[in-house]
Amino acid sequence: MRNFFWYCSGADVNLLTQCPTDSSKYVGIGATIIFTGLFAAFSAAYAFFTVFDHYFIAIGLGLLWGLMIFNLDRFIVSSMRKSKLKEEFLMAIPRLVLALLISIVIAKPLELKIFEKEINAELGVMQAEMVAAEKKKIITQFSQQKESVSKELNSIKNEIALKEKERNELRELARREADGTGGTMKRNPGPIYKIKKANADQSEKELQQLLAQNNPIIQNKISQLNQLDSLQAAEISALNIKDIGGPAARLEALDRLADKSTAIWWANAFIVFLFIAIETSPIFVKLISKKGPYDYLLFNEEYKFKTEAYQYRASTHDSIKKAADNLADKEKKYLKSRLDIDLEDS
Template identity: 35%
Template sequence: MFGGLLIFNLDRYIVSTLKKSDKKINEIWQATPRIILAVIIAVVISKPLELKIFEKEIDQVLLEEKNQLTLQNQEQVAQLYAVEENAFAKAIQELKTEVQNKEAEVNALYNIYITEAEGTSGTNKLGKGPVYKEKREKHDAALADLNTLKITNAEKIAAIELQIATLQENEATQLASSQPIIDNFDGLMARIEALNKLPFLTSFFIFLLFLAVETSPIIAKVLAPRGEYDFKLAEREDLVKSWVTQQKAQQEILVKTDKELNNRVYADIAEEEALYAYKKKMARELMQQQADAFYKKQKGILG
């Protein structure tokens, strides 16, 4: 309501202050800034209406942008934690590979002492002799190391997996904390940008409608011939102008007359002997007082 009254009175002021002239070029020159102002008003008025009319379409555009922002945010957050996650995954794989290599070594030692007992390799003697015993002990020692390695690496893997879980929890927390920002991405500027992504023609026609409404009174005023109001306004302005000119002339005459009177008064006073004698007396007393004061000051300095 207030905005409508404000714009109405502003339009009324723009039209009422446009004066008719004998030359159309002068009227066009007067109308130019008013037309520019009318264009600005049309933009200001049409934009909120466009936002309301195309609200559903704007919401759809904003939804797509929010989804895109969500995906981008997920990718960016994932990149922040990717280095650490890859390092942890690599560490786990190295621990598993170490166990696998140790298992392969134990299996190889197992095959060696079994074939030694069967007499198919090594000494090629059937039975469990000293060589078999030596190879069996070597296998058993490697098997014990394997079991210890499995326990140790399992603990290390569990610790790393715990770190990975903590890292993933932090990642999820960061995503959850940033998501409300994306969800609230529907402010005025975001809606205007979304509106600009819609087909231009429909929005442009709405702007043209308000532009025509705002500029038509000014254009009609420029094209219309002089009317009764214009003649009365010109007459009133001439009357005020004449009165101001008269007052200014009278003021100048008063100032000039007052100046001449002052000159004559002071000229007459300057010729009076009594005034001359009085000023002479006062000047003499002033000079005497200055001389006495100077003497006292010098005497005080000399002691």
Template identity: 40%
Template structure:
């Protein structure tokens, strides 16, 4: 416990020899140091987790994540330790606040940066579901875009195919009607278009000949349609339309597992809103409260230092700094005096040498 206490003192940036003389202040600086330490720890975890998705799929992704996490955590820890320890409790309150203002603004930014990767982990299941929807929508949109571009490029060929199909459908309907009329003519049913004579007479033969002619033309139309469809299918293959297919379940799961940090971050942002664009209150405030929690946690060391009253340790530290400044001032004065003495001696020696030269002449 003693070693842990000393470690947290060091994290708080306190002067250990001076602080040991005032037991009443020990726990306060243990709390400040622990807060700074755990802020750096959360920063390391957050940075490592974020970089893991940046290098996702790489063999060395875990190693890169650990190294970057340690560097990021140490950077945040060192910054917190320096700024908290640099707040002068012996200065007036307004000046202390001015000293802490850059640190508070920086804490807000750091809190947002630290909170985001941890939010990704908290909402991991919901993010995976959102990514599946996003990837499918994106692929459908891509297929639609390719189809529109193809329709525009081959508008003439597609128009010709549509005309052939329309003519085929019309001819098939006409043949069906003529077959009914041929049947009525053969059985002697009297209508405006039939003779009413039973048997396969001249009228029936004429209708049969017209029907066979239409069927031959229908076969020609169908052959033209097949030829046109084959050409369009060949162009679709050439343009890559046939290669674009919606992902299956296994392929979609693989794409979600390999999703990078940007896609996961965008999916987390999409969770704040319903498909119709309205705000999803539950998800929105859950994500917001996590971010606010880390911002508060990041600002906590500064707030504790600002809110704490000027204590015996601060007074002793000010006195020690005054003594050190006084000693350093005396040392500088002594050094200046010594340098002045050396300079005077050199001047006198120069004058004596000049006199000796004059006497010798």
């Protein structure tokens, strides 16, 4: 188990066996890395399950993601070397940024699982809002058509109402002339009454003609309104909004919950902070810990390979230089011999 955690920490197991004082430090680093990978696997499996809704696919992709995060964390820690604090910090900055991104990616699916009940309730609210928005859109679409038909219908009804009012007023004038309560104030249906009665009868005739002309139009407009109401009701009943439950909708629901509830916002933030602390802890352990025996042995091993590389480069350079010098000497001798031959010939 100890060797396994050493391997997880990215350390050289052969060198660590010579440094018992550094054993516990690298066991802790390795354990942190392996548990981070496990959390990443659980988190990714839940996220993929919300997408594919299939256990085997979610488990397989979750394990693959967890292994990738494990390998990445192991590389981040193993690539750090002990040197001056300023140099170590500068080297650790890109690793810390990468660790922050990894921790946020791991934390989000687990947050969705922790607040699953609250998120499901909020998804129901979001679903209802979407249905209401679609209904409103349909109602708005039909209301423009119904408003146009209603205006035409009201215009016709107003015209009939004005004609009825005119007829009633003429009838009232004729009645008052007949009973002496208006007009000439004489109780006698004389010539003036006949004129007023004729006007009232003419208005009644015009009203009946107007009714005969407009009643079919009114019925047609009412039928149009009823048909529009039926079409509107049919489109509303035919609404088929699928249940939302994917990762994007769940993240939006969690964001809405955080805006509504301070407690959920703080809980959400602390979960992210916890994973950031877990993910960055191996890096900070490497930064704040003093240079130990393992670091010296590792430096010696790397320095040995480095010096061997320099020696090989130097020896290669010397060989090339000697070969070049030999070639230059041969070329000089050849040129000298040619020059001597030319002088003898001359």
